[in-house]
Amino acid sequence: MEHSDQLKNTDLMTLTRFILNEQHKYPEATGDLTILLNHIALGCKFVQSAVNKAGLAKLIGLAGEQNVQGEDQKKLDVLSNDVFIKALTSSGRTRVLVSEENEDAILIEKGKRGRYCVVFDPLDGSSNIDCAVAVGTIFGIYQVTEPEREGKIEDVLQPGTKMVSAGYCMYGSSCELVLTTGEGVTGFTLDPSLGEFILTRANIKIPKAGKIYSVNQGNAVNWDAPTTAYVEACQKKTKSLRYIGSMVADVHRTLLYGGIFLYPADKKSPSGKLRVLYECFPMAFIMEQAGGQAFTGKGRMLELVPTKLHERSPIFLGSYDDVEDVKKLYAEKASS
Numbered sequence: 270m271e272h273s274d275q276l277k278n279t280d281l282m283t284l285t286r287f288i289l290n291e292q293h294k295y296p297e298a299t300g301d302l303t304i305l306l307n308h309i310a311l312g313c314k315f316v317q318s319a320v321n322k323a324g325l326a327k328l329i330g331l332a333g334e335q336n337v338q339g340e341d342q343k344k345l346d347v348l349s350n351d352v353f354i355k356a357l358t359s360s361g362r363t364r365v366l367v368s369e370e371n372e373d374a375i376l377i378e379k380g381k382r383g384r385y386c387v388v389f390d391p392l393d394g395s396s397n398i399d400c401a402v403a404v405g406t407i408f409g410i411y412q413v414t415e416p417e418r419e420g421k422i423e424d425v426l427q428p429g430t431k432m433v434s435a436g437y438c439m440y441g442s443s444c445e446l447v448l449t450t451g452e453g454v455t456g457f458t459l460d461p462s463l464g465e466f467i468l469t470r471a472n473i474k475i476p477k478a479g480k481i482y483s484v485n486q487g488n489a490v491n492w493d494a495p496t497t498a499y500v501e502a503c504q505k506k507t508k509s510l511r512y513i514g515s516m517v518a519d520v521h522r523t524l525l526y527g528g529i530f531l532y533p534a535d536k537k538s539p540s541g542k543l544r545v546l547y548e549c550f551p552m553a554f555i556m557e558q559a560g561g562q563a564f565t566g567k568g569r570m571l572e573l574v575p576t577k578l579h580e581r582s583p584i585f586l587g588s589y590d591d592v593e594d595v596k597k598l599y600a601e602k603a604s605s
């Protein structure tokens with residue numbers, strides 16, 4: 270885009286300015302969350318740059334290691350994890366970090382500690398990394414109230430309702446950062462020539478109902494009755510099926526166009542596939558803030574209380590009415 274066009278289309282509200290403006294609404298705010306979010310944005314820019322040149326810089330392929338979930342790590346998984354751990358630690362504002370790629374929580378040492386705990390999936394959508402399909406980073410932030418004490422895993426084993434901020438960054442045909450601090454959802458696009466995230470979508474609201482459903486239908490033989498009934502109903506209504514296989518990209522489309530994304534339980538994975546802390550909760554927080562819903566098959570996603578760091582959960586999230594239909598089917602099953 271020509272810079273003159275860009276100036277016509279936006280008042281060049283950068284992510285940094287946006288966060289600072291938000292901070293100024295709260296006289297008691299210390300600026301710590303602003304600094305932390307800026308470090309997360311820096312991590313996103315770094316990963317975006319690596320993802321962009323992955324094919325050229327020999328960054329595609331396996332790293333030769335497995336993560337805690339027994340999944341083969343890709344070189345970009347490992348690089349992105351290192352980037353975010355460094356960015357978060359060097360912010361001086363974190364106390365506990367939980368990454369999809371690390372078995373244990375990282376407890377920040379005294380002197381470098383801050384008030385925030387960050388749970389994150391540094392590069393989600395591993396199966397799409399090597400073929401240049403959109404992948405993304407997902408993060409959620411909790412706050413510790415007691416100053417200076419050592420971090421502990423209980424600081425993050427908390428329901429999603431306690432998150433103070435969450436977001437994702439999608440590395441796609443453009444680099445899109447979507448953020449909530451509990452007062453709506455805002456979208457930013459990275460301007461590669463400026464190296465800045467520019468506000469492109471203020472106050473995102475998901476359509477109340479949508480015409481798209483998104484699920485790995487290859488697992489259908491193993492689904493439970495309510496999921497099967499729901500997907501059959503989608504097909505009868507001739508809804509469109511879209512499934513990328515990168516949660517960030519599937520959720521981003523769902524947020525903007527409406528509809529539903531589901532990764533349900535099945536006979537092979539009775540708890541579903543997606544991880545509560547750094548995949549389900551942040552996306553559920555964003556969906557609710559945009560006027561949608563997120564459901565586990567039993568209750569509201571954000572009210573689940575995780576008991577371990579890498580816990581999984583089924584998830585149904587998206588437009589309010591579409592998730593409501595799923596909830597009704599599960600309620601009927603429970604009462605039968």
Ligand code: AHM
Binds near residue numbers: 393395396485542
């Ligand atoms: P990952 O964290 O190893 O990348 O796995 C999570 C991804 C999600 O992005 C996506 O929604 C899901 O796995 C796709 O799983 P499947 O290939 O079973 O459909």
Ligand code: MG
Binds near residue numbers: 369548
């Ligand atoms: Mg993931």
